[in-house]
Amino acid sequence: MINLAAFVSTIVFILLFRKHAERLGLVDVPGGRKNHEGAVPVIGGIAIFVAFIFSSFACGQPLDSFHSFFVNLLLLTVVGTLDDLHDLSARTRFLAQIVAALLMTSWGGVFIDDLGNLFGNGTVHLHNWAIPFTVFCVLGVINAFNMIDGVDGLAGGLVFIALALFGSTALLAGLTIHATLIFLLASAVLGFLVFNMRAPWRSKAAVFMGDAGSMMLGYALARFAVDLTDSDSRAITPITAVWILAVPLMDTVNTMVRRMLKGRSPFSADREHLHHIFLRAGYSVSRTVVMILSVSLLLGLVGLAGWHYGVPEYMMFYAFLLLFALYSFAMSHAWKVMKAIKNV
Secondary structure: OHHHHHHHHHHHHHHHHHOOHHHHOOEEOOEOOEOOOOOEEOOHHHHHHHHHHHHHHOOOOOOHHHHHHHHHHHHHHHHHHHHHHHOOOHHHHHHHHHHHHHHHHHOOOOOOOEOOOOOOOOOOEOHHHHHHHHHHHHHHHHHHHHHOOOOOOHHHHHHHHHHHHHHHHHHHOOOHHHHHHHHHHHHHHHHHHHHHOOEOOEOOOOOOOHHHHHHHHHHHHHHHHHHHOOOOOOOOOHHHHHHHOHHHHHHHHHHHHHHHHOOOOOOOOOOOOHHHHHHHOOOOHHHHHHHHHHHHHHHHHHHHHHHHOOOOHHHHHHHHHHHHHHHHHHHHHHHHHHHHHHHO
């Protein structure tokens, strides 16, 4: 019942906030890399946050160990909203993300203390590198979901799939509080997707999540991933979490490396993400999103199957490296083909 409340309240808050979005300046207008039609309210992330907070504190679970989590969600939602309003500098956004990651590790006491048996010769312990590595991972996941938020329904759909898989593993591992919060957030995201996904009766998204949503949700996924891979109450291995988040992580790393090889900033804006390949190849937005979400779900299930059936962690790690190499080659080849076709 509480999950239904999170879903419905997100819809209600979107309907309420949408009425005031234009007056407040929380609208996204086409131009530059943005080729959507008309001004679209960017209040989805705010609605998800408010609905999730209300439903979390109404769920009846003890949440003392999650105080830093909720504070960080608030911090990133506020900073993301300011970015949606005023286009904050990358430095300001990164500072907020670093603060959130440090609060998670210091106040929340949540950090990655080992990476599992990645190389086949024993557990890789991080020791003094635990907190710096955790901060790096949190920043990576946040920006991965921020960067892939480029077409209607894609980022929200990827977040929902990851939350559904994380929530299932938490439930099976007996982590009741984690499972409750994860499924509440998934329900709120699903309420957002009602307005963000394209449908036969709607040719474009009615609302966007904005940077407020992508930053907040990216952080939530990073926090849950670290929680579920913690060595004391391990629900899944760290490499399994990587498989669940494979699509946004591979897309972001590949895009940033390609930018640096061209002598550009890895954080510069462009139209060279995975979804742009499908769109340039002639696929519709809806079909592009369905294909990418299907791949994400498949890879997440592969990771979970490896964990469930006891496939050695190092084999899953090397398999992921091979997958990323194939992905990078395919992306490079695809762009060459696109350029050749364009020059014909």
